[in-house]
Amino acid sequence: MSTLEFVGFTAAVLLLYYLVPRRAQSAVLLAANVFYCLSAGLLCLLSVIGVTTAAFCSSVKIERAAAKEHATPQERAVTKEHATPQERAVTKERATPQERKKSRRTLVFGLVFTLSSLVLVKLFSLLESASVLFRESEGGTLGLAFYSLSASGYLIDLYRGKIRREKSFLKLFIFVGFFPCIRLGPISRYSQLSPQLNKPHAPVWENIVSGAIRMLWGYFKKLVVADTALVAVRAIVAEPQKYGGGYIFFLIILYSVAIYADFTGGIDIALGASRMLDISLAENFDRPFSSESVREYWKRWHITLGAYFTDYVFYPLSISRPMRAISKRLRKSKYKKIGKKMPVYIALVFTWFLTGAWHGLSPNFILWGLSNAAVIIAAQELSPLSARFHQKHPTVNNNAVWRLFCVVRTFLIIGAIRIFDLWGNALTTPRAIASIFFDARGWKDLFGGGFLSLGLSLPEWIALAVGVALIFAVSKLDFKKDGKMRNIVTRRPLLTMLVIVALVSATAIFGSYGVGFDESSFIYSQF
Amino acid sequence: MRKKRIFSIVFALALLGAILAFFSRLLMPKHVSMVREGALVGEYYIEADEGREHQILFLGDCEAYGCFIPAIIWEASGLTSYVRGSPAARVWQSYYLLLDTLEYEKPDVVVLSVFALCHGDAQSEAYNRLALDGMRLSKNKINAVKASMSEDEILISYIFPLLRYHSRWSELRREDIDYLFAREAVSHNGYLFESGSRAPDTEQSPEELFDYSLPDRAIEYLDKIRLCCEERGIALVLVKSPTQSGHYWWYDEWDARVREYAERYRLDYYNLIGSEEIGIDGGDYADGVHLNFLGAEKTSRYFGKVLKEKYFPSAAPHGEETKRVWKDKLDKYYIERNKFSEGEK
Numbered sequence: 001m002s003t004l005e006f007v008g009f010t011a012a013v014l015l016l017y018y019l020v021p022r023r024a025q026s027a028v029l030l031a032a033n034v035f036y037c038l039s040a041g042l043l044c045l046l047s048v049i050g051v052t053t054a055a056f057c058s059s060v061k062i063e064r065a066a067a068k069e070h071a072t073p074q075e076r077a078v079t080k081e082h083a084t085p086q087e088r089a090v091t092k093e094r095a096t097p098q099e100r101k102k103s104r105r106t107l108v109f110g111l112v113f114t115l116s117s118l119v120l121v122k123l124f125s126l127l128e129s130a131s132v133l134f135r136e137s138e139g140g141t142l143g144l145a146f147y148s149l150s151a152s153g154y155l156i157d158l159y160r161g162k163i164r165r166e167k168s169f170l171k172l173f174i175f176v177g178f179f180p181c182i183r184l185g186p187i188s189r190y191s192q193l194s195p196q197l198n199k200p201h202a203p204v205w206e207n208i209v210s211g212a213i214r215m216l217w218g219y220f221k222k223l224v225v226a227d228t229a230l231v232a233v234r235a236i237v238a239e240p241q242k243y244g245g246g247y248i249f250f251l252i253i254l255y256s257v258a259i260y261a262d263f264t265g266g267i268d269i270a271l272g273a274s275r276m277l278d279i280s281l282a283e284n285f286d287r288p289f290s291s292e293s294v295r296e297y298w299k300r301w302h303i304t305l306g307a308y309f310t311d312y313v314f315y316p317l318s319i320s321r322p323m324r325a326i327s328k329r330l331r332k333s334k335y336k337k338i339g340k341k342m343p344v345y346i347a348l349v350f351t352w353f354l355t356g357a358w359h360g361l362s363p364n365f366i367l368w369g370l371s372n373a374a375v376i377i378a379a380q381e382l383s384p385l386s387a388r389f390h391q392k393h394p395t396v397n398n399n400a401v402w403r404l405f406c407v408v409r410t411f412l413i414i415g416a417i418r419i420f421d422l423w424g425n426a427l428t429t430p431r432a433i434a435s436i437f438f439d440a441r442g443w444k445d446l447f448g449g450g451f452l453s454l455g456l457s458l459p460e461w462i463a464l465a466v467g468v469a470l471i472f473a474v475s476k477l478d479f480k481k482d483g484k485m486r487n488i489v490t491r492r493p494l495l496t497m498l499v500i501v502a503l504v505s506a507t508a509i510f511g512s513y514g515v516g517f518d519e520s521s522f523i524y525s526q527f
Numbered sequence: 528m529r530k531k532r533i534f535s536i537v538f539a540l541a542l543l544g545a546i547l548a549f550f551s552r553l554l555m556p557k558h559v560s561m562v563r564e565g566a567l568v569g570e571y572y573i574e575a576d577e578g579r580e581h582q583i584l585f586l587g588d589c590e591a592y593g594c595f596i597p598a599i600i601w602e603a604s605g606l607t608s609y610v611r612g613s614p615a616a617r618v619w620q621s622y623y624l625l626l627d628t629l630e631y632e633k634p635d636v637v638v639l640s641v642f643a644l645c646h647g648d649a650q651s652e653a654y655n656r657l658a659l660d661g662m663r664l665s666k667n668k669i670n671a672v673k674a675s676m677s678e679d680e681i682l683i684s685y686i687f688p689l690l691r692y693h694s695r696w697s698e699l700r701r702e703d704i705d706y707l708f709a710r711e712a713v714s715h716n717g718y719l720f721e722s723g724s725r726a727p728d729t730e731q732s733p734e735e736l737f738d739y740s741l742p743d744r745a746i747e748y749l750d751k752i753r754l755c756c757e758e759r760g761i762a763l764v765l766v767k768s769p770t771q772s773g774h775y776w777w778y779d780e781w782d783a784r785v786r787e788y789a790e791r792y793r794l795d796y797y798n799l800i801g802s803e804e805i806g807i808d809g810g811d812y813a814d815g816v817h818l819n820f821l822g823a824e825k826t827s828r829y830f831g832k833v834l835k836e837k838y839f840p841s842a843a844p845h846g847e848e849t850k851r852v853w854k855d856k857l858d859k860y861y862i863e864r865n866k867f868s869e870g871e872k
Contacts, residue, residue, distance in 0.1 A: 002681070004681075004683060457697050457698070459697040493536075494534075494535045496535065497536060500543075501539050501542050501546065504543055505547065508689055509554075509693050510696065514684065514690060
């Protein structure tokens with residue numbers, strides 16, 4: 001769906017959603033999901049149906065196993081009153097070790113079943129270019145990396161006894177394939193999203209206008225900033241031999257801006273569309289570029305993916321029996337010091353390996369993931385040094401210059417690691433980064449006006465800079481959280497409408513779309 | 528609160544409409560100093576809005592707007608005419624331009640340049656734009672767009688051209704401001720002045736083709752043009768302009784097919800290639816392919832007389848107002864012609 005088609009589609013869904021009787025709203029969402037998937041191709045629809053079916057079928061056994069494993073006598077007493085005869089039967093007694101093993105096996109089987117298509121697609125994507133800039137359109141596998149994680153999260157939560165099984169296949173389909181977040185996420189938790197999808201909603205002016213503004217703001221970020229910056233990014237990436245030194249430093253900044261505007265723009269569109277339907281999705285960003293450390297950054301960037309891997313991979317792995325055994329053995333040996341940390345570090349490396357693999361199975365993405373793990377572990381290992389430094393200079397932590405230094409340092413480290421995305425050959429990135437320090441010609445050329453040879457004219461660079469400044473200013477105003485700014489805007493109808501007019505006009509005039517652009521393609525939708 | 532909201536929505540829609548309309552006008556290419564061909568289709572409405580009607584309507588591609596000079600036809604034969612052509616215009620575009628013209632007037636004769644009959648697909652998005660952007664928004668324009676669009680084009684960008692030309696904001700020129708609200712016509716009733724002088728390469732032989740049939744789609748729209756003219760009692764004349772050069776070769780096989788079609792439906796078909804009465808020579812070509820004004824003048828004088836004899840042997844004399852208007856047109860044409868001639872000296 002192109003930008004205009006998606007806007008028109010959302011408007012049509014919105015109209016129907018509030019016009020039909022409240023009990024039929026779920027049917028509208030169901031139809032919207034089917035239509036949206038079909039617009040990306042029959043394969044996309046079949047894929048969503050396949051993942052939902054896998055999750056639905058697995059959930060029956062997992063629920064039964066979970067009920068046995070997790071129910072305490074007290075819980076059983078509470079739930080007994082409301083439980084069905086079948087549930088009563090399975091919660092009769094606490095699970096034995098064999099049953100626990102069996103229930104875990106059921107979960108693993110369910111997860112394999114649910115995630116198999118994602119793994120297959122990742123394997124097939126090895127045949128394509130590993131650069132995010134030169135991949136074919138995501139086509140039939142649109143959003144698979146997002147909704148299959150939502151579905152698997154549902155199974156794990158069910159296994160952990162946090163939620164009850166969804167007994168309606170169609171309701172589960174509405175959750176898995178909820179159209180605003182199918183392409184880019186956020187990765188939704190069943191406990192948070194499903195109750196909202198199944199309850200009736202009345203049209204509320206504030207929701208509709210704030211959702212519309214958020215959607216338009218997303219399009220502004222995507223079309224005016226991200227897609228414009230990507231023109232220059234592509235020019236540099238296409239000729240790594242020609243553009244070295246300063247160009248690579250510039251690329252780090254430019255690609256950070258592009259991917260931030262692209263991804264947050266896409267998420268704003270999803271959250272805005274949902275908000276108009278009176279459905280709140282989880283926030284996926286919390287001003288990540290204000291982070292003072294890499295670890296903090298990853299808590300603020302793609303929050304739902306980070307939370308998924310933390311909750312479902314990192315924590316379970318770090319406290320798993322093998323990890324505890326390793327820790328125990330090390331603590332008894334001469335490596336006592338490292339014994340405590342080892343399970344965490346192994347879990348961290350594995351989690352980042354998986355995160356890299358989620359982006360793509362090619363070496364550049366794996367290296368990207370492992371580089372992040374290495375930086376986080378290095379920071380952890382150097383923390384005593386840092387602590388000593390701050391003990392000596394206790395005021396430095398509150399010093400604005402020091403904090404700015406930390407923010408810039410984090411931005412550059414993350415940016416440098418991120419350009420692994422850009423070249424299919426994983427060795428090109430380290431070479432390019434090294435050229436920052438050794439290629440004086442590139443610096444000279446860049447400051448001699450070379451940036452004008454990157455496909456953007458001076459007015460376009462200026463517009464890009466203004467767009468970036470606007471994004472920075474708005475993120476400072478913290479419009480997302482139900483703060484003052486949003487209330488000021490949405491409670492004044494004229495001001496609301498002026499903001500909408502300004503966003504539509506600016507995007508229509510300065511946006512990069514039309515002939516030669518594929519404005520419907522997002523960088524993250526290729527992962 | 529409800530009233531406030533409704534007022535805000537109405538106000539916002541009006542403001543948005545005004546902003547987008549202004550920027551659309553500002554950012555659309557003006558076709559005054561560069562790619563002037565893009566102005567041709569839209570300039571017709573200057574005539575139409577003044578209520579001027581024409582006895583002859585020429586339709587086609589560069590062979591129409593580069594070969595027939597309405598001012599010279601008037602001078603030589605006393606016939607009023609207009610050329611609705613655009614670069615690489617396809618037959619379906621000519622068909623919808625005919626329907627569009629019929630909304631404003633009913634000519635006695637429609638002359639269709641047949642070279643476009645050898646094409647079954649649009650040349651490119653850019654050429655579609657030259658032919659269609661100038662059309663006023665109407666059912667005919669929408670149908671013309673639908674018939675012309677390639678896969679990667681979208682209809683809405685023809686209705687709201689800002690969606691197509693928005694990226695010009697960074698390359699605005701002085702003329703975009705100067706001609707924002709008003710502009711002079713660049714053509715002479717659809718004829719675009721060509722002044723160069725380069726003879727065609729006579730060494731270059733035509734390329735051999737795999738298939739010499741005319742595309743079904745082109746014939747389908749030729750049928751539509753014919754039926755449209757028949758229904759309204761308009762005479763349809765087919766013409767091949769006198770140009771002939773390597774890449775723009777009019778093959779004998781094509782000629783035979785058009786001749787056969789004309790005979791079947793009792794239409795007049797004039798192939799002017801090599802016509803001794805016109806006397807086109809190397810000096811009459813602008814760029815080795817298209818005629819310059821000298822060649823166009825020769826063709827117009829000759830063909831105007833042909834049309835006069837055949838279709839207007841006893842036409843009533845024009846009124847004083849028409850004569851005054853056409854005298855002005857002729858003067859304007861000669862002013863441009865003389866400007867060029869002086870420049871050459």
